[in-house]
Amino acid sequence: MRMIVIGTGPIGGIIGGRLARAGYDMTFVDVDKEHVEAIRANGLRVDVPDSPFNISINIVLPNEIQGKFDIGFIAVRSNYTLDALVTVLPHLNENALLVSMQNGINPPLLQQQVGADRTVGMAIRMGCRRIAPGHLHTATRGHLYIGHLHGKTTPQLQTLHKLLEAAMETEISDNILGVLWSKLTYTCLGFFGSLADVSLATSCAGAANRRLLVDFLAEVVSVGTAAGARFIPLAEYNPPDLHPCNPIEKRLAIVNEMAKSWKDDDRKGPLRQIQNGIKTEAEFTLAYVVHQGEKTNIPTPLCRKLLTMIHELEGGTRQLGMKNYDELYRS
Structure with a gap:
């Protein structure tokens, strides 16, 4: 063979x-x-x-x-x-x-x-x-x-x-589509962690950005659910637990537990690609969530704004920095 x-x-x-x-x-x-x-x-x-x-x-x-x-x-x-x-x-x-x-x-x-x-x-x-x-x-x-x-x-x-x-x-x-959607939630997390040259442990140290991450993941999971994905548990979290139908306290607790494993020197793959002038896979991962949201009538304001910001970082019209999270928060 x-x-x-x-x-x-x-x-x-x-x-x-x-x-x-x-x-x-x-x-x-x-x-x-x-x-x-x-x-x-x-x-x-x-x-x-x-x-x-x-x-x-x-x-x-x-x-x-x-x-x-x-x-x-x-x-x-x-x-x-x-x-x-x-x-x-x-x-x-x-x-x-x-x-x-x-x-x-x-x-x-x-x-x-x-x-x-x-x-x-x-x-x-x-x-x-x-x-x-x-x-x-x-x-x-x-x-x-x-x-x-x-x-x-x-x-x-x-x-x-x-x-x-x-x-x-x-x-x-x-259920390979459900498995791929489960992994896609984590891939999207990598894009969230690529707006500044710091680890998630730093960018999401504060309560505001921790909540922002919870709301972002809720969008991704909501779209996948509406698209018919049957999620499977990941080592880091079980995606359906992050759906907005669950109480915010439960979703925050999941992210807080995941945060215990974040390391100060960790940098996500998209961030390294942006720094090296390499085009990321945003158009085929994060944009996929946005497009599926349009098809299923699920609003994705955070995903959409993050996608725009990643494109601007790739194009050199935006600089890496914690201020990007403030802008994402305001969206």
Whole structure:
């Protein structure tokens, strides 16, 4: 069975690297020539808590792909999903699976191209990052959820589950859309924590911003609920508990409990991307919530304002700073 990974960043590289180490026939693709050249020269270096490894892999640029594949993994940021599909679709066998390993709700886009039984959504709980070209790092073993949007377990899904188990703990879900929505609430939390170059422990130290975060998460959960998402509990919180139908005291208590784990030196992924001049996934995560709110008639003033502020930070017309939370509060 031949597998291809489009995007050899932290997610595609770490999970795909584990599969390669387990002996599977893997081809990796990336557009970053420096990253590709580093891996070709020195192998893919992966720091994982159980057993760090360095492995020689077959990595190519998009125009160098050869042959057909039985499984395609899309591991690019959501901004580049359509580009990744253009790259991979000509190289898939007739009944090949197409797997989204991304943030956001991307499986419907894949399903439009290959159909329901060939589309698999994947939700990943694994903090990870790229240290340098050819060098990836995670401090957690990680956990995968996989499933078709229709919720059925097909033979192909069972085969995928078996091979992924060689890489990390994997669970088949009949509710992958609900799992992805649950993770989306946490992704949106990352954008909330990216308005200033401080940790959430600092930005939400005061009562006003702590309440602001509660109200923000209430918007996200309200939209997901109206869109039909069946949320699952996360390690940090159970999303339905943050729905505004619950008393504000209960919701504040949940955020206060979560805050105990916040660290002063923690910085969210979108913040690092903004600081490095990299476009975030806001248009495919936070904006998705806003658009779904419009469809379901759920007001999202905080999500909408935060989205505008993230765009301004990306465009250089707004500066990072605590004053941004004051402005968000006034919205």
